[in-house]
Amino acid sequence: MKKLLAMFLSVCMIAALAACGQSAAAPAPAASSGPKAPESVPAENGIPKEGHLKCGIVLDWMGASAFVEAINNIQQAAAEMDVELITWDCNLSAEACVQGIENFIAADVDMIYVQNWTGYDTIRDVCNKALEKGITIVAYDNFVDGSVYTLMADMEGIGYTLGDAAVQCFEKLDSAPTDTIVVICATGTEYSVTRTNLAIERIKEKLPEANVVVFDVVSYGGSGNTAGVAIGEALISGYDDVRAVLATDSANTALGVYEAYKAAGITDGVGVITNDGSLEELRAIAEGGTFYATVDLGLVTLITDIFERGINYIRTGEIVEAEKLVYFNSDIVTLENLADYYDVEKGERVLK
Numbered sequence: 531m532k533k534l535l536a537m538f539l540s541v542c543m544i545a546a547l548a549a550c551g552q553s554a555a556a557p558a559p560a561a562s563s564g565p566k567a568p569e570s571v572p573a574e575n576g577i578p579k580e581g582h583l584k585c586g587i588v589l590d591w592m593g594a595s596a597f598v599e600a601i602n603n604i605q606q607a608a609a610e611m612d613v614e615l616i617t618w619d620c621n622l623s624a625e626a627c628v629q630g631i632e633n634f635i636a637a638d639v640d641m642i643y644v645q646n647w648t649g650y651d652t653i654r655d656v657c658n659k660a661l662e663k664g665i666t667i668v669a670y671d672n673f674v675d676g677s678v679y680t681l682m683a684d685m686e687g688i689g690y691t692l693g694d695a696a697v698q699c700f701e702k703l704d705s706a707p708t709d710t711i712v713v714i715c716a717t718g719t720e721y722s723v724t725r726t727n728l729a730i731e732r733i734k735e736k737l738p739e740a741n742v743v744v745f746d747v748v749s750y751g752g753s754g755n756t757a758g759v760a761i762g763e764a765l766i767s768g769y770d771d772v773r774a775v776l777a778t779d780s781a782n783t784a785l786g787v788y789e790a791y792k793a794a795g796i797t798d799g800v801g802v803i804t805n806d807g808s809l810e811e812l813r814a815i816a817e818g819g820t821f822y823a824t825v826d827l828g829l830v831t832l833i834t835d836i837f838e839r840g841i842n843y844i845r846t847g848e849i850v851e852a853e854k855l856v857y858f859n860s861d862i863v864t865l866e867n868l869a870d871y872y873d874v875e876k877g878e879r880v881l882k
Contacts (some may be wrong), residue, residue, distance in 0.1 A: 576664060578847040579640065584614045585841070586634030587643040588627060589670075592619040593754075595781060595808035599879075600833040607834055611841050624648040631656045635663055641840050646672040647721075668840035670833065678843050681836045683827070684857040685721065689728025689778075691825050691860040692805060696729065696774045697736045698862070699801035699822045705773040707739040712772055714745045714761060714787070716753050716779035725778040725805075741771075753779045758786020759793075766794050774801050774822070781806040781824065791820045807863060809879060812872040815865055826871055828859035831881055 585608065589597055601617060608615040616637065618630030627648050634642050635656075642660055646653065646669050653674070660667060661676045669677040696711055711733055715726040730742055745764075750757035758777070765772050765787070777784035784804035791800065801822025804811065806829060814821035836856065843849055863871050871880050 577844055579844050582612050582614065583641065583841065583844060584616065584637065584639040585641040585643060586616045586618060586637065586639045588618045588620065588630040589645045590620050590647040591622050592617065595810045596806040596829045599809055600830045603830050603834045604837050607838055613841055624652050628653060628656050631660060635660050635665065639665060640844055641666040641668065643668050643670065643837055643840065644674060645670045646674050650674065666840055666844055668836050670836065678849055679836050679839045679853065680855050681832055682857060684860065685724050686728060687860045688805060688825060688858065689725040690732045691862060692725055692776055692778060692803065693729035693732025695803045695823045695825060695862045696733055696776045699774040699803060700737060700740065703773050703799065703801065708741055709771040709773045710741040710743055710769055711774045711776065712743050712745060712765060714747055714775065714777040714779055714783055717746045717748055719779060722779040729776060729778060747779050747783055754782045755786040755789070758783040759790045762787035762790025766790065766796070772800050774803060777804040781808055781811055785810055785814060788814055788821045796820060807871065812863070812868065812879065815863065815868055816872060816874050818865060823862055823864045826859060826861045826863045830879065832856060832858065
């Protein structure tokens, strides 16, 4: 019964991926199909500026643990730099993303820090409107025409690293060659589908006999802790050979799976893996249970850095050419190297 269910889920996932226009082959990095990084942005529109500044930050979903921590970090930096910070939570709505940028234009901000997660075509017009008003833009997740700095993912690097972490967990647990690896994906989200395809490619390369089963988190109400708990419970009741559970959609989903295992009294024999590197993930790893690893993207530090660079551009009119485009980190963090990223005694992140 288990194998039939696995085959059914795998077939369903393949169909879903096809519907999204994705391929199992490794796609080109996201930067190749979007707008190009500007060669230079001349000092204009009153730049350099002195005195008090206003910055609006647009994020896709501020419930993400890493974003909560990053915003707290930026608020501290903003206070030191005499910058008023305004945030806008899109709640995963493309229309809300456009509205947030419009609101910041109306508020006469000096800089908009926009997470370009919707696809550039969705926000092109409103971003151009902001630039025409003399507003500086820094971009997160993908390029925006005219942005002075961009922070984004190397999708290929992260996807393969997630696969490597799953393989590492599988091998550490002395699994049978045909044991199961579960990959949790959000089929309606391009980055999750891309990372899933790449991770599975790496898993199949190194563990050709492993039974890879894909769960679509959309069927469980969407990414998040509640969906993770439900998926974890389904795995506990439906499988007896799951050795790794990889969530490519959201760290919160992975934490929900971990919660389900803890509630069932399962502390070993399986490992949960995800990416972001939030404090919740690091604390879960420190507990020494089934939360095996996270791929730390360095988001807290990098998101703060690009904010500071944008403000420094407004203050000085100067761009650091070597830092116009920065990629996320992709560091596998397990209990073995946790001390490099998390101070267990203080319960704090080790900032680098």
